[in-house]
Amino acid sequence: MKQILVIADLPGNKPKALAKAKLVAEALDAQVTVLSFVHEQLKHLPDNLSNAQQQEVQQSLIEQRQQWLERQLKDTGLNDASVQTQVIWEKNIAQWVEAYGRRHRHDLIIKTGHRTENLFYTPTDWHLLRTSSAPVLLVAEKKWKKQHNVLVTLDLGSKLQSKQALNRQLLATGIEWVRHFGGELHVAYCLPMSPMLKDLMGLSAKKIATQARQQYLPLIQEMAGDYPISEKQLHIKAGEPDKVLPSMAADVNAGLVAIGTVGRKGLKGKLLGNTAEQILTLLKTDVMAIQP
Incomplete structure (x- = not known):
């Protein structure tokens, strides 16, 4: 496992996926690519905003997320120059990752598994399990143990x-x-x-x-x-x-x-x-x- 793809946790959640990626990458001497997804409904914005102005709002949100992601990487010790990052404006995470996986070869995908009220994992996790050609590591909510x-x-x-x-x-x-x-x-x-x-x-x-x-x-x-x-x-x-x-x-x-x-x-x-x-x-x- 030399190429690891990480789906970063959303703001407000502990960076469990990043923390696990750091441990795995150090142990396996692997390269890491971190993706962070952001998407907001812009329909509530004033109707008189032009398409260009809406694009400016979208770009501003992406830049804010990029700054947040860089802080997360620094806090978890994943701010090495070899770590690649990308912030994507996309609602359907699983579909985007599936298409990305067809273009780029990764040996492992790391993501925190999230519970919902009626399913153990969210639809994004289910979709990754069904379609990913690379192994998927779903990180549990409990604290990682080095010896397990x-x-x-x-x-x-x-x-x-x-x-x-x-x-x-x-x-x-x-x-x-x-x-x-x-x-x-x-x-x-x-x-x-x-x-x-x-x-x-x-x-x-x-x-x-x-x-x-x-x-x-x-x-x-x-x-x-x-x-x-x-x-x-x-x-x-x-x-x-x-x-x-x-x-x-x-x-x-x-x-x-x-x-x-x-x-x-x-x-x-x-x-x-x-x-x-x-x-x-x-x-x-x-x-x-x-x-x-």
């Missing part, structure tokens, strides 16, 4: 090459993270089994998990290469991922959870989201979301 554990979630039951490749990418990301920031690496897999089927077949969830652990541990160790992963670092439970994974994250004291996302397109995606988004409604950690 990482939980990597894998889909071990899938035989699709794209899912297997994503598993390797997720595991490699988790290994890189703990090597730079410390903590323990843990791996999670949710066995796709409903309570109804388990009861109908008289199956023991503990026995099934034990068998699965024996089956998948060698595969995970092979994927991890020279990074040692023991049996105690592999966590397998039967159940729905959005119910099981948050409890796993809490059990291992995870500060970061790495998940794979497969964004649905069209109306179905807007209505249903995906498993990753359901998991996010309960997680209280930083989240690294990676597309195949």
Whole structure:
């Protein structure tokens, strides 16, 4: 991860994304580009203002935001000459970032994840998770811990090459993270089994998990290469991922959870989201979301 794109927090909020970007950039020796978005409805301005005068108002707001951003960068220690900044007049942040990502290659996008009253994250965050070709790091509201554990979630039951490749990418990301920031690496897999089927077949969830652990541990160790992963670092439970994974994250004291996302397109995606988004409604950690 050598090129980091940061979406700065809005004025009035703590600069969590910038603070996290500083830590990541220093650890990975990465270049940072910081974007700040500003947009105001100008319809309430007097009708007798010309287009040129309205443009002057817009430019004044952009310049004020640029000055504010420079103060934020100085306060967080990100005012190095190599850090690029840009203030953009745009309402639809996610759409702008998506188009920007097609023109510029970045290895990581960092943004603070914001709660709303009826969704865990705002539509901007959902859109980034669905469409970004680069990994997205959503920073949690709680204070960053330099020493923390990482939980990597894998889909071990899938035989699709794209899912297997994503598993390797997720595991490699988790290994890189703990090597730079410390903590323990843990791996999670949710066995796709409903309570109804388990009861109908008289199956023991503990026995099934034990068998699965024996089956998948060698595969995970092979994927991890020279990074040692023991049996105690592999966590397998039967159940729905959005119910099981948050409890796993809490059990291992995870500060970061790495998940794979497969964004649905069209109306179905807007209505249903995906498993990753359901998991996010309960997680209280930083989240690294990676597309195949």
